[in-house]
Amino acid sequence: MTTAETSPPVPPAGPVHAAIEIVGLRKSFGDHQVLDGVDLAVPAGSVYALLGPNGAGKTTLVNILSTLLTADAGELRVAGHDVRREPARIRSTIGVTGQFSAIDLFLTGRENLRLMADLTHLDRATAARDVAGLLERFDLADAADRRALTWSGGMQRRLDLAMTLITRPRLIFLDEPTTGLDPRSRREVWQVVREQVADGVTVLLTTQYLEEADALADRVGVLDAGRLVAEGTPAELKARVPGDSTNLDDVFLALTGHAPLSATPDARPEATQEVTAR
Amino acid sequence: MSTTYVVRDSMTMLRRNLRHLSRYPSLALMLLAVPIVFLLMFVYVFGGTLGAGLPVDGGGTRADYLTYLVPGIWIMTVASVANGTAVSVAIDRTGGMFARFRTMDIARVSVLTGHVLGAVTRTLLALSVMIVFALLLGFRSDAGFVGWLGAAGLVLLLAFSFTWLTVAMGLAAGSIETASNTPLVLMVLPFVSSGFVPTEQMPAGLRHFAEHQPFTPIIETLRALTAGTPVGHEGWIAVGWCTVIGVTGYLWARRQFARVPVR
Numbered sequence: 001m002t003t004a005e006t007s008p009p010v011p012p013a014g015p016v017h018a019a020i021e022i023v024g025l026r027k028s029f030g031d032h033q034v035l036d037g038v039d040l041a042v043p044a045g046s047v048y049a050l051l052g053p054n055g056a057g058k059t060t061l062v063n064i065l066s067t068l069l070t071a072d073a074g075e076l077r078v079a080g081h082d083v084r085r086e087p088a089r090i091r092s093t094i095g096v097t098g099q100f101s102a103i104d105l106f107l108t109g110r111e112n113l114r115l116m117a118d119l120t121h122l123d124r125a126t127a128a129r130d131v132a133g134l135l136e137r138f139d140l141a142d143a144a145d146r147r148a149l150t151w152s153g154g155m156q157r158r159l160d161l162a163m164t165l166i167t168r169p170r171l172i173f174l175d176e177p178t179t180g181l182d183p184r185s186r187r188e189v190w191q192v193v194r195e196q197v198a199d200g201v202t203v204l205l206t207t208q209y210l211e212e213a214d215a216l217a218d219r220v221g222v223l224d225a226g227r228l229v230a231e232g233t234p235a236e237l238k239a240r241v242p243g244d245s246t247n248l249d250d251v252f253l254a255l256t257g258h259a260p261l262s263a264t265p266d267a268r269p270e271a272t273q274e275v276t277a278r
Numbered sequence: 279m280s281t282t283y284v285v286r287d288s289m290t291m292l293r294r295n296l297r298h299l300s301r302y303p304s305l306a307l308m309l310l311a312v313p314i315v316f317l318l319m320f321v322y323v324f325g326g327t328l329g330a331g332l333p334v335d336g337g338g339t340r341a342d343y344l345t346y347l348v349p350g351i352w353i354m355t356v357a358s359v360a361n362g363t364a365v366s367v368a369i370d371r372t373g374g375m376f377a378r379f380r381t382m383d384i385a386r387v388s389v390l391t392g393h394v395l396g397a398v399t400r401t402l403l404a405l406s407v408m409i410v411f412a413l414l415l416g417f418r419s420d421a422g423f424v425g426w427l428g429a430a431g432l433v434l435l436l437a438f439s440f441t442w443l444t445v446a447m448g449l450a451a452g453s454i455e456t457a458s459n460t461p462l463v464l465m466v467l468p469f470v471s472s473g474f475v476p477t478e479q480m481p482a483g484l485r486h487f488a489e490h491q492p493f494t495p496i497i498e499t500l501r502a503l504t505a506g507t508p509v510g511h512e513g514w515i516a517v518g519w520c521t522v523i524g525v526t527g528y529l530w531a532r533r534q535f536a537r538v539p540v541r
């Protein structure tokens with residue numbers, strides 16, 4: 001892999017080409033203002049972590065940037081393309097691993113990866129090589145020819161990530177990639193993120209763990225009730241938290257003077273999560 | 279998105295769909311079980327009595343009833359497979375696969391095309407089984423090549439139209455459960471049509487409904503085509519219904535597909 005951007009040349013927006021530029025992003029569902037004026041920039045080749053409790057708006061933000069949802073307002077550019085006007089260009093550049101595994105449970109792991117490879121129009125030889133490589137890399141080779149239905153949650157999660165990587169994205173969205181994973185799998189995912197970054201890929205991840213943001217991110221944005229309430233390098237943020245607590249409530253108290261506003265349990269029914277696409 | 283990619287992506291999606299079938303033949307067999315059980319039950323349990331009531335000179339036999347019943351059972355087979363289609367679409371929708379596909383730069387139509395072509399393939403396979411089954415039970419036909427060709431055309435049209443309708447139902451359903459229940463209406467309606475008994479024997483109100491609902495002209499047309507008797511104007515009504523159901527299903531599905539769930 002090269003470290004050069006594969007997207008067509010775009011006029012640089014500043015000294016460093018930004019992979020994500022958001023100005024004034026707003027989104028509401030009915031009269032619930034879920035994103036309330038978010039500004040954010042992620043330089044190409046860096047890792048940005050969105051830290052926030054359940055209901056902060058992390059998934060909504062990822063869905064908007066990955067062209068699944070439309071914003072109500074805001075200037076949004078992803079990989080140099082306007083989200084509203086050039087969704088197809090963006091889709092050819094990004095990879096998304098959502099908060100819940102989206103894999104074909106009725107296919108084997110190998111077939112799931114092959115499906116993604118075919119949809120990316122990789123040639124046979126490349127597809128076969130990449131599939132085998134990713135199965136090895138994610139420690140899924142032994143189970144590769146069993147249906148994903150029979151796999152553990154952790155394995156399904158890793159398969160989801162592998163399916164995202166096989167499309168060779170230059171920008172990856174990871175929505176709570178390690179929530180629910182055991183410590184070993186979590187470190188495994190962290191390692192994968194680091195390898196991607198070493199290849200020049202940009203990563204935007206969301207998390208509820210300060211230590212995860214600390215381990216991976218160049219910059220951290222703290223999201224609460226649809227607003228970025230603090231931003232900085234992990235070191236800057238940690239310096240503002242007394243002791244070395246990584247408890248999200250303590251972090252919030254230190255950074256904002258109050259507990260998270262949106263710390264509501266994520267109890268909404270899945271089936272009501274609908275949007276109208278472009 | 280160029281046409282080559284539309285075709286290529288659609289074939290990829292179709293392959294995925296057919297792989298589900300080969301991986302879970304038991305699911306397909308369950309869908310087949312419904313028409314098979316009804317065929318056996320109606321022919322062997324009720325067939326003697328129902329045959330006697332057929333408007334044949336001197337009253338019909340069990341064999342006459344078999345001939346009468348089979349076209350309706352074939353139509354029911356199409357409906358039964360379509361039922362399964364709604365479920366597999368709902369699984370993709372609630373399981374996040376549709377959302378994943380939507381973040382990828384692929385030909386968007388291919389996602390539904392894969393489901394539709396897969397469903398039509400399943401329908402044709404199921405119908406082949408049901409044709410052989412009917413022949414084994416003693417079904418015989420006087421229809422010529424043209425009649426069977428017409429029958430094949432009608433059934434294919436019906437398969438497409440029911441498939442689009444149930445794809446839409448699967449997309450509209452909030453849960454997999456709902457997706458498996460809504461299309462049951464397609465399994466119930468044949469009972470209130472000329473599929474199992476001639477409508478002349480029904481009470482007036484019911485008879486009026488039975489004669490004007492889509493299944494009756496479709497079944498009558500298939501019956502005439504496979505018996506080698508004249509089709510008459512019922513044929514046009516049947517094609518009309520199939521077209522209306524298919525186009526409505528297609529438009530509804532397209533609308534629903536734009537409202538992909540984001541979990």
Ligand SMILES: Nc1ncnc2c1ncn2[C@@H]1O[C@H](COP(=O)(O)OP(=O)(O)O)[C@@H](O)[C@H]1O
Binds near residue numbers: 053058061275
């Ligand atoms: N489709 C939707 N319809 C209505 N409310 C929604 C929808 N999606 C998210 N929400 C609400 O928006 C808020 C933010 O949700 P989300 O972006 O999922 O937060 P997070 O990912 O940080 O937990 C929550 O209060 C949630 O209930």
Ligand SMILES: [Mg+2]
Binds near residue numbers: 055060175176
């Ligand atoms: Mg979330």
